[in-house]
Amino acid sequence: MITAYVRLEVRRTLRDPGFAISTVGVPVMMYLLFTNLGADDSAYRTAAMVGMAAYGALGAALSVGTGVAEDKSTGWLRQLRITPMTPRQVVTGRALTGTVVVLPAIAGVLLAGGLANGVRMDAWQWPAVALTLWLGSLPFTLLGIGNGYRLTAQTTGVVNVACNLGLAVVGGLWFPVALFPDWLRALSEATPTHRFAELGVAVTDGTAPAATALAVIAGWAALFGAYAAVSYRRSARAV
């Protein structure tokens, strides 16, 4: 039942041209642009690849919540409530949808890095980076779902874009944190996005991810998960 639901929602997401453009097209374009404008620096090309793939995955994960809000306003969530699917299955299905729709974004930027930018890594590192980014995107799916259940369709769109840009920029997905002033760098350390990219970068370096990075991400995942659960419960009656 959940599989059928995930299949339906993934189809609906992938058919949205706006989704493909903003979560695959834009990150790939920005990646190619940023890495080919400045000096030729292979370390930066690799780090930026991870950062932009993370950015794409972040946008895709948050968009799940935008979809939730849209379905709330059209009455589709209400219609789902009178099918034998339980509300819990619906939310789980949505979260699983998030884990699927982040894949094109990650794959797109990694492909651009390997094929267009000549990023070279050991064979095991490519799937490892993809897997790390894939798993690391879960907290953002939960954040998006929390927004989607709590807010109206329009507000969710705006809030998700704000979360997307804010977390991406402050987290250092667009520009290296090294360029930030000290206070912003300190703030950046605490963001889930920075730690998200840090995991990926560790894999490209061939080192184990830092324990603090894992701890910070786990903390945010717990927080966003609780936010999603509370928002969902609050809206369940109104949906």
Added chain:
Amino acid sequence: MTTDSPQDPAVAFTAATKTYGAVRAVDGLDLTVRQGETVALLGRNGAGKSTAIGLLLGLDEPDSGRVAVFGAAPDRAVAAGRVGAMLQEARPVSRVTVRELVGFVARTYPSPMPVDEALALAGLTGLAGRRVDRLSGGQTQRVRFAVALAGNPELIVLDEPTAALDVEARQEFWDSMRGYARRGNTVLFSTHYLEEADAYADRIVVLDSGRVLADGTGEELKRAAGGSLVSFDLAGGPTDWLGLLPGVTSFEVRGDRARLRTGDSDATVRALARRDAVRALEVAPVSLNDAFLALTRPPHATARTLETAR
């Protein structure tokens, strides 16, 4: 229609009340729908139809009283796949084809009907590959009907199912619905089209202010509202005696013409004949429309209801 059986009723409201702020949307509702019946919930906007439907689908919980579907809590009946519904005011689901949508909903039920059958019943066979959000209003409505019956539920609940349909589409819709009811399924639909309730339901339940105002066949409702309409020209005569005529439950004067609603037209006409008030006399059965208005509308300036029909 099933005869008396030990089966649980399909739907049972017992003194159910639901309040939104200061409004009692459903106010002590008692209503039982037996399995196999086709019942129309008839009422004006705001009469409590949609709230009652929300309660019986488990979308809302009553503040007090009880709502049971097939003898269990509504959400359990829904989870067991015994209920399908077509809700009001739903916009089409985006970026999905008709077949994908109906097929998905069917898969969530334990023993659905084949997708092609659901599409055929709803008249969607030719549109199966089209995207739901690119269909016309009437076609979208048919998709919602297909979604409601895809799971082959025993009870189907339709909240104003024909609101967006033209005459022809409406006819097709009811043909499909009757086909579904004939399989022994229970159908509960809300409407404010009286002719629809009269033509397609075994039983009409008139709701007003969240309560059952009348409950019976179309014929019974017409009788309850005062079975006939007697009209004649007053020729400038007085009107104060009209309400005192035998059988008359209410009357109305339009221009020079008196229109009497009566439960006993024979007695009324005899009394009029004795007074020689028979100019252009007409006796007609009340339409269900008249019956409905008599049941739900408070008397206005030119009409006086002597006794509220119940």
